[in-house]
Amino acid sequence: MKTVLEERKSSICGNRDRGISCERESVSGAVSQRACVYCGARVVLNPITDAYHIVHGPIGCASYTWDIRGSLTSGADTFRNSFSTDLRETDIVFGGAKKLTAAIDELMEKTKPSPKLIFIFATCIVGVIGDDVDAVCRSAEAKYGIRVIPVKAPGFAGTKSLGYRLACDAIMNLIRPHAKQHKPQKRFGVNILGDFNLAGEMWIIRGYLEQIGVPVISTITGDSSYKTLLQAPSATLNIVQCAGSSAYLAERMESEFGIKSVKVSFFGVEDTVNSLLNIAEALGRQEIMEKAQKFAEEQALQVLPIIEKYKPHLKGKKAAIFVGGGFKAISLIRQFNELGMEAVVVGTQTGKKDEYEVINSLVNSDAIVLDDANPAELERFMTEKQADILVGGVKERPLAYKLGLAFCDHNHERKHPLAGFEGIENFVKEIYTSINSPVWKYA
Numbered sequence: 299m300k301t302v303l304e305e306r307k308s309s310i311c312g313n314r315d316r317g318i319s320c321e322r323e324s325v326s327g328a329v330s331q332r333a334c335v336y337c338g339a340r341v342v343l344n345p346i347t348d349a350y351h352i353v354h355g356p357i358g359c360a361s362y363t364w365d366i367r368g369s370l371t372s373g374a375d376t377f378r379n380s381f382s383t384d385l386r387e388t389d390i391v392f393g394g395a396k397k398l399t400a401a402i403d404e405l406m407e408k409t410k411p412s413p414k415l416i417f418i419f420a421t422c423i424v425g426v427i428g429d430d431v432d433a434v435c436r437s438a439e440a441k442y443g444i445r446v447i448p449v450k451a452p453g454f455a456g457t458k459s460l461g462y463r464l465a466c467d468a469i470m471n472l473i474r475p476h477a478k479q480h481k482p483q484k485r486f487g488v489n490i491l492g493d494f495n496l497a498g499e500m501w502i503i504r505g506y507l508e509q510i511g512v513p514v515i516s517t518i519t520g521d522s523s524y525k526t527l528l529q530a531p532s533a534t535l536n537i538v539q540c541a542g543s544s545a546y547l548a549e550r551m552e553s554e555f556g557i558k559s560v561k562v563s564f565f566g567v568e569d570t571v572n573s574l575l576n577i578a579e580a581l582g583r584q585e586i587m588e589k590a591q592k593f594a595e596e597q598a599l600q601v602l603p604i605i606e607k608y609k610p611h612l613k614g615k616k617a618a619i620f621v622g623g624g625f626k627a628i629s630l631i632r633q634f635n636e637l638g639m640e641a642v643v644v645g646t647q648t649g650k651k652d653e654y655e656v657i658n659s660l661v662n663s664d665a666i667v668l669d670d671a672n673p674a675e676l677e678r679f680m681t682e683k684q685a686d687i688l689v690g691g692v693k694e695r696p697l698a699y700k701l702g703l704a705f706c707d708h709n710h711e712r713k714h715p716l717a718g719f720e721g722i723e724n725f726v727k728e729i730y731t732s733i734n735s736p737v738w739k740y741a
C-alpha cells in the first residue's frame with residue numbers, strides 16, 4: 299500500500315472483523331483532511347446571528363474560518379463579520395492580552411447596535427504564550443455588563459471534535475447562568491440542535507415540525523440569537539441533527555435542565571420519515587404522532603416519483619463519501635441506496651465507533667471505510683474503486699475535479715438545501731447533473 303502510512307492502516311477498514319481505529323488524534327505528517335480544534339468550535343458558534351467573534355491569534359486563523367458557512371439569518375447578520383487581534387511577533391514576545399482588551403474596547407465603541415455577546419477564540423499561538431484570556435473576558439464582562447465568553451481552542455490541542463465540545467461548553471456557559479437566575483418555566487416544544495441553517499435547511503425542518511403541531515423553542519445554532527438561545531432550557535425535548543457536534547450539548551442539557559433528546563437526520567426519504575416519527579414518539583402525544591404519520595406519508599409520496607425519474611440514469615453508479623460526521627455518512631449511504639447507487643468509499647472526519655459499525659453494516663464487504671483520511675488515500679481509493687462521484691466539502695472539491703470526478707458539496711458552502719423532502723429533490727438532481735455532465739469526457 300504505497301499511499302497509506304503504516305500508522306494509518308488501523309483507521310482504514312478493509313477487514314470488518316478488526317473494527318476501525320477512530321476518535322483519536324491525526325497521525326503527524328499524514329496531512330489530514332480534518333479541520334483544527336479552533337475551526338470545530340468556530341463552525342458551531344458562528345451561525346449565532348448577533349454574536350461577535352474575535353479571533354485572538356494571527357490573522358490567518360481568522361481568514362481560514364471567515365464566512366465559511368452558508369448559514370442564513372432571519373435577523374442580524376453580525377456573524378458574517380470576523381474580527382481578529384492579528385497577533386504579530388512583538389505580541390508573541392511581550393504577550394497579547396492588552397491587544398485583546400483593546401479589541402473588545404474598540405468593538406464596544408465602534409459597532410452598532412452595541413454587542414451583547416462576544417466570543418473570544420484563543421488559537422494556537424495563544425495556547426503557547428499563555429495569555430490570560432479568562433481574566434480579559436471577566437474584566438470585559440464587568441466593565442460593559444455583557445457576555446464575553448472565552449473559547450480556548452488552540453488547533454494543536456486535539457481534534458475537531460474537541461472544538462465541538464468547547465463550543466458546546468461555551469453555549470452552556472451562556473445559557474446556564476441565565477437559567478439559574480430566572481428559572482424558566484417548561485413549555486411544550488423542542489430545541490433543534492446541530493443544525494446550522496445552511497441554505498435555510500433549519501427553516502424547512504422548523505416548518506415540518508410546526509405543521510405536525512410541534513413548537514420550536516430555540517435553535518442551536520442556525521438562525522439563533524443571544525435572546526433565543528437563552529430560551530433553550532424551557533424546552534421539553536432536544537432534537538439533535540448533527541450528532542457529532544451537538545450530542546455532548548444534548549447530554550449536558552439533559553443533566554442540567556432535564557431535557558431528553560432524540561437523534562435525527564433529515565437527509566433522504568427513509569431518514570426524514572423516521573426522524574419525524576421518532577420526534578412524535580419521543581413527545582408522547584397521540585395527535586402529534588397521527589399528524590406526523592400523515593404528513594410524512596404525503597410528502598414521501600410527492601418525492602418518490604422524482605427519485606424514480608432519475609433512478610434509471612444513476613442505477614449502478616458508484617459513490618465516494620467523505621463528510622464531517624458519521625451520522626451524515628449513514629444517511630448518505632441510505633440515500634444512494636434509494637437511488638440504486640453503491641457507496642464504495644466512505645469516510646468521515648470525526649465519526650465514532652458505533653457509527654462506523656452502522657456504516658459497515660450498510661456497505662458491501664469490499665467497500666473502503668476510513669476515518670480521518672488524507673488526500674493521497676482518498677485519491678487512491680476513489681481511483682481503485684472507480685467512484686463516479688465524490689460527496690464532500692470544500693476541501694475535497696479540488697481533489698475530485700483534479701481526478702476528473704463529479705462532485706457534490708454537502709457541507710459549508712452550498713447554496714441550496716439538501717435536507718428534508720425539498721432537499722431530496724435538490725440532491726437527486728445535483729447527483730444526476732454532476733455525474734452526467736459532458737465535461738468529464740474532457741477531463
Ligand code: SF4
Nearest residue numbers: 334336359421422453
Ligand atoms: S488555531 Fe492553529 S491550526 Fe487552527 S487555523 Fe489557527 S494556527 Fe492553524
